[in-house]
Amino acid sequence: MEAANHLPFIVASYAAAGAVVGGLIAWVVFDFRAQRRALADLEMRGAVRRSASTRPERTLEAAKEEA
Secondary structure, eight states: OHHHHHHHHHHHHHHHHHHHHHHHHHHHHHHHHHHHHHHHHHHHTTOOOTTSOSSOOOOHHHHHHHO
16 A cells, blocks of 8 residues: 555646646747737737738638638
8 A cells, every 4th residue: 555655745746747737838828819919919000020921812810701
């Protein structure tokens, strides 16, 4: 029954690892949303992306509306 002696440590370790992974996932989700808002704000102000092509293409929003 040595495994039972270590059970609280094992459970606490898994809980801590789960909390860290959950925190990282939440951080990425919130940062992604913030970056999208910042990008939308810049585009509304007229800033263009250097990677954007000069030829007109369907935007993601236009493609979603057509679907």
